[in-house]
Amino acid sequence: MARSEDTVAGSPPVSASTTSEDWRDRLHRFSKSDFVRSFPYWFIPFSIMGLGVYGGIGWNTLISLTDYEGFRERPDFTSPDLEMYAQALQDPAVIVTTKNTFILMIVFTTVTMLLGLFLAILLDREIRFKEKIQTIYLLPMALSFVVTAQFWLWMYNVNNGLVNVLLGVFGLGPYNWIGNPDLVLGSVIFALIWQFSGYAMVVFLAGLQSLPDDQFEAARVDGASTFKTYWRVIIPQLKSSSVSAAVILLIFALKAFTFLYSMFGQYRVPQATDILATLMVREAFQLQNWAYSAAIATILLVMSLAIIAPYLHYQHKQGSL
Amino acid sequence: MSKPTHSRAESIARILPALNYRKIGLAFVVMFFFAFFISPIWTGFVTAFKTTGAVTSTTPFIPPGLDGFTLEKWSTAFDYLSRGMVNSLVMSVPSTIASVFLGSIAAYGLTLVDWNERLQFSILVLFLVGIFIPYQAVLVPLSDFWINIVGVDGLLEPLGNLPFFTARHSRLFAVTVTHVVYAIPICMLLFRGYYMSLSDELIEAAKIDGASITSIYRRIVLPLSKPMIGVVFIYQFTMIWNEFLFSLTLIGSSSSPAATVTLVLSGLGSDLTGVDFGLRMAGAFVAALPTLIIYVLFAEQFAEGLASDR
Numbered sequence: 001m002a003r004s005e006d007t008v009a010g011s012p013p014v015s016a017s018t019t020s021e022d023w024r025d026r027l028h029r030f031s032k033s034d035f036v037r038s039f040p041y042w043f044i045p046f047s048i049m050g051l052g053v054y055g056g057i058g059w060n061t062l063i064s065l066t067d068y069e070g071f072r073e074r075p076d077f078t079s080p081d082l083e084m085y086a087q088a089l090q091d092p093a094v095i096v097t098t099k100n101t102f103i104l105m106i107v108f109t110t111v112t113m114l115l116g117l118f119l120a121i122l123l124d125r126e127i128r129f130k131e132k133i134q135t136i137y138l139l140p141m142a143l144s145f146v147v148t149a150q151f152w153l154w155m156y157n158v159n160n161g162l163v164n165v166l167l168g169v170f171g172l173g174p175y176n177w178i179g180n181p182d183l184v185l186g187s188v189i190f191a192l193i194w195q196f197s198g199y200a201m202v203v204f205l206a207g208l209q210s211l212p213d214d215q216f217e218a219a220r221v222d223g224a225s226t227f228k229t230y231w232r233v234i235i236p237q238l239k240s241s242s243v244s245a246a247v248i249l250l251i252f253a254l255k256a257f258t259f260l261y262s263m264f265g266q267y268r269v270p271q272a273t274d275i276l277a278t279l280m281v282r283e284a285f286q287l288q289n290w291a292y293s294a295a296i297a298t299i300l301l302v303m304s305l306a307i308i309a310p311y312l313h314y315q316h317k318q319g320s321l
Numbered sequence: 322m323s324k325p326t327h328s329r330a331e332s333i334a335r336i337l338p339a340l341n342y343r344k345i346g347l348a349f350v351v352m353f354f355f356a357f358f359i360s361p362i363w364t365g366f367v368t369a370f371k372t373t374g375a376v377t378s379t380t381p382f383i384p385p386g387l388d389g390f391t392l393e394k395w396s397t398a399f400d401y402l403s404r405g406m407v408n409s410l411v412m413s414v415p416s417t418i419a420s421v422f423l424g425s426i427a428a429y430g431l432t433l434v435d436w437n438e439r440l441q442f443s444i445l446v447l448f449l450v451g452i453f454i455p456y457q458a459v460l461v462p463l464s465d466f467w468i469n470i471v472g473v474d475g476l477l478e479p480l481g482n483l484p485f486f487t488a489r490h491s492r493l494f495a496v497t498v499t500h501v502v503y504a505i506p507i508c509m510l511l512f513r514g515y516y517m518s519l520s521d522e523l524i525e526a527a528k529i530d531g532a533s534i535t536s537i538y539r540r541i542v543l544p545l546s547k548p549m550i551g552v553v554f555i556y557q558f559t560m561i562w563n564e565f566l567f568s569l570t571l572i573g574s575s576s577s578p579a580a581t582v583t584l585v586l587s588g589l590g591s592d593l594t595g596v597d598f599g600l601r602m603a604g605a606f607v608a609a610l611p612t613l614i615i616y617v618l619f620a621e622q623f624a625e626g627l628a629s630d631r
Contacts, residue, residue, distance in 0.1 A: 035436035037534040042430030045423040045505050052502035053451040056459030135620040137358050142616040143609050144563030146583040150605040151361040154598050162364050162381040206628045255455035258565040262587050280457045285570055294461045301458040308453045
């Protein structure tokens with residue numbers, strides 16, 4: 001039925017007497033074009049998502065320009081200003097949480113990627129029960145942060161937790177992993193590495209398996225050791241996988257809220273683990289400082305866009321979008 | 322085969338080269354990480370079977386002896402969480418189905434039908450950004466929208482006479498719809514990757530035969546999508562079941578009748594006397610049960626969803 005016409009641009013030239021007929025013809029053709037017929041398919045999901053994501057962001061930005069706070073009062077949009085942003089830049093809590101956010105992002109992402117790469121190379125060798133082992137390595141990723149936070153709370157328990165019991169074998173500890181402000185951020189990062197390294201492994205494994213086998217063979221014929229082969233030949237080709245994994249992990253670290261909330265059971269987490277994401281939710285839903293938290297949310301959004309935009313540009317350049 | 326004249330040392334030396342040190346080392350490292358990944362889960366599992374006394378008096382990862390064994394924590398946790406389990410199920414299943422469907426048709430409209438490459442690309446980029454943005458950036462408008470503007474608490478009042486619903490269940494409805502909205506981009510991306518790997522020939526042939534875009538979707542694309550629908554469904558269901566931030570901000574308290582299981586779990590087993598870890602662990606497993614079952618049955622699909630989530 002449908003004549004495949006991308007647009008109406010290809011219509012034949014018009015003579016004056018047939019203008020109206022031609023106009024109808026064009027309309028008829030346009031209504032049968034792939035654009036119009038595929039319109040409901042992409043436009044309905046797109047507009048639902050667009051309202052939620054971009055409508056939400058726009059509205060959030062508007063709220064951040066007001067003084068909106070408290071319950072059940074409408075924000076006053078009449079005199080928008082940047083007061084909330086000025087307040088945020090001077091707020092010691094914002095400075096501390098920004099610093100913690102960066103520590104979390106960098107340490108968590110780096111270690112998770114290295115461990116994930118190591119595990120991927122490990123499982124890419126011929127070992128028995130490979131699928132079963134991969135399933136166990138990835139298992140934490142199938143669990144909710146609410147659930148894993150409970151497990152780690154118990155692991156880190158001062159008197160009876162497994163971590164201190166194991167260290168006790170070597171005559172170390174016990175350490176107060178959660179209660180000690182110097183240790184708590186490291187403890188949280190370690191638990192998150194546990195949860196996410198299986199994910200990094202899966203991404204790297206997919207990258208490794210897309211490489212042709214003969215490269216490895218060729219390097220072996222040349223007499224290169226296994227380590228050298230990976231270091232010089234294989235790992236440089238995993239750039240695309242590395243970039244993807246790094247972006248996902250960075251973005252996760254930026255918005256990590258659930259694990260922290262669940263571990264400490266409240267909006268106010270220890271200052272050493274307080275990140276922008278937890279500060280924002282606390283300001284909004286515990287203290288009802290809606291406008292102020294909207295401003296912090298905008299800062300988070302800008303930070304995430306600073307990661308996403310170069311990533312999408314890179315993907316586009318690689319032709320992998 | 323060995324001759325009696327061989328000394329003991331010699332016979333050991335003959336066995337040794339047959340053992341591959343590299344393989345032993347590899348197996349050791351694999352087992353080490355096996356223990357690393359399983360130990361928090363295993364420790365939680367055995368702790369859930371211990372009496373409160375045994376939790377503190379026994380080694381955490383060793384199963385309880387007969388005197389320290391109890392199923393009481395499981396039954397308490399189950400009683401406590403069952404309302405949340407029902408709520409989570411009522412929320413997760415419809416929102417997963419809706420987002421899978423919407424993601425699939427969006428991917429179809431953007432990949433298998435060509436209309437304007439540049440416009441299609443711009444729309445794709447807008448979808449992709451939607452995957453990555455932190456939800457914190459929309460939380461304030463979201464709660465403002467549902468609670469103050471829609472007045473969600475009164476939304477389902479006309480249905481208020483049904484035995485199961487209370488007015489607060491309408492908050493659950495808000496969370497369900499919210500999940501659909503924010504799950505569309507990732508579902509779209511997963512389907513897009515799959516549709517781009519399908520061969521063009523079948524669709525081109527159908528077009529030449531005069532099939533309309535709708536009938537191509539229904540007769541060709543949808544049947545071919547079956548394996549991917551499985552992947553996206555499993556992945557999305559797990560994500561939505563495990564989600565916490567929307568439940569916390571839109572439903573609010575773990576004592577609400579509309580609280581999802583993750584929300585209820587976050588308040589379980591802690592009182593003034595401290596944390597009852599046996600109960601906490603049992604609760605964690607009960608809350609994770611549906612996702613664990615799905616993971617055990619469909620680990621491969623879950624891994625596939627994760628690997629293409631980028």
